[in-house]
Amino acid sequence: MTLPGAFNALKSSNIISWKSTGRLQQTLAGCIERSGKTLHSGEVSTVRIWPEYAGQGRYFVFQSKLIPASIVFAKESSLCTTLCKDGFRVRTVEHLLSALEAKGVDNCRIEIGNLDSENQEVEVPIFDGSASTWVEAIEQVGMKETLDQCGKTGEKLAPYLNEPVYVWKNDSFVAAFPSPKLQITYGIDFPQVPAIGRQWFSSAPLDDSFYEMHIASSRTFCIYEEVESMRNLGLIKGGSLENAIVCSASEGWLNPPLRFHDEPCRHKVLDLVGDLSLFACSGSQGVPVAHIVAFKGSHALHADFARCLSRTGTAVENSFAENIFIHSEAVNEN
Numbered sequence: 001m002t003l004p005g006a007f008n009a010l011k012s013s014n015i016i017s018w019k020s021t022g023r024l025q026q027t028l029a030g031c032i033e034r035s036g037k038t039l040h041s042g043e044v045s046t047v048r049i050w051p052e053y054a055g056q057g058r059y060f061v062f063q064s065k066l067i068p069a070s071i072v073f074a075k076e077s078s079l080c081t082t083l084c085k086d087g088f089r090v091r092t093v094e095h096l097l098s099a100l101e102a103k104g105v106d107n108c109r110i111e112i113g114n115l116d117s118e119n120q121e122v123e124v125p126i127f128d129g130s131a132s133t134w135v136e137a138i139e140q141v142g143m144k145e146t147l148d149q150c151g152k153t154g155e156k157l158a159p160y161l162n163e164p165v166y167v168w169k170n171d172s173f174v175a176a177f178p179s180p181k182l183q184i185t186y187g188i189d190f191p192q193v194p195a196i197g198r199q200w201f202s203s204a205p206l207d208d209s210f211y212e213m214h215i216a217s218s219r220t221f222c223i224y225e226e227v228e229s230m231r232n233l234g235l236i237k238g239g240s241l242e243n244a245i246v247c248s249a250s251e252g253w254l255n256p257p258l259r260f261h262d263e264p265c266r267h268k269v270l271d272l273v274g275d276l277s278l279f280a281c282s283g284s285q286g287v288p289v290a291h292i293v294a295f296k297g298s299h300a301l302h303a304d305f306a307r308c309l310s311r312t313g314t315a316v317e318n319s320f321a322e323n324i325f326i327h328s329e330a331v332n333e334n
């Protein structure tokens, strides 16, 4: 199978080899539309996800600005992952991107907006704090193989690790080791909150069905005693017992039951998949095929890891953005 031009942007290096997954690139079979309250701003926003050509990857459209779901546009932000381009920001993209990456929606156009048309910032709805709403929506509309703009099928590539790669800060780290299958092991430690304490979760080879059964429905968690200080920082204005599991240092879980006994730890895996999906390029897989081991990670550290992968000599094409708009308009009219 010959690779179309768009895939030439993916260059293997000593650290990463781009290899075929044996599958063709996919997109949605139809449009998804979901609206809901957002976690940090507390406003309501609407997301419409449209099918896209092979090789275009995933990207947001906000106020007519196109923002690729690429690590190139990820910006530092507290407690969520934000994409930013030309002053326009899309916040809390991680759960949506996690579902799209895990379900193999390799190419799509994600239109997002809220009622305030002047605002330069928008946020993806939080729903129940997990990725379930997105996974169910993807299943409802279905998937299809997608062609590139020349009418050719696009082979789906994935980044395979040849050597260990790691980033760390204080006692937190994200490390990845060569492995023929993707596997994620994640640890968290909250000694001051006994109901959470120290937990480890280790996935079996992380495919679509494992993700759906063991990861997708795990919800965002927060520590009750930290809620006030987060609110004072202007965060979690839309946070409630409906969109997060809340744990108190002294009282334990305030809104049981948990969906898994180690739900917080599984949610970190969900977040990691979403954040590393930003390494995807031109419809490839973003999460490297490796055994990834993380401990006490944050969105910022996950993003650092994705940046570290980008710096290994793998060319991440980021100049394609200006071209997408025209082609995706054509898809939507069909």
Ligand SMILES: [Zn+2]
Pocket (backbone or CB within 6 Å): 094, 095, 220, 267, 271
């Ligand atoms: Zn999360």
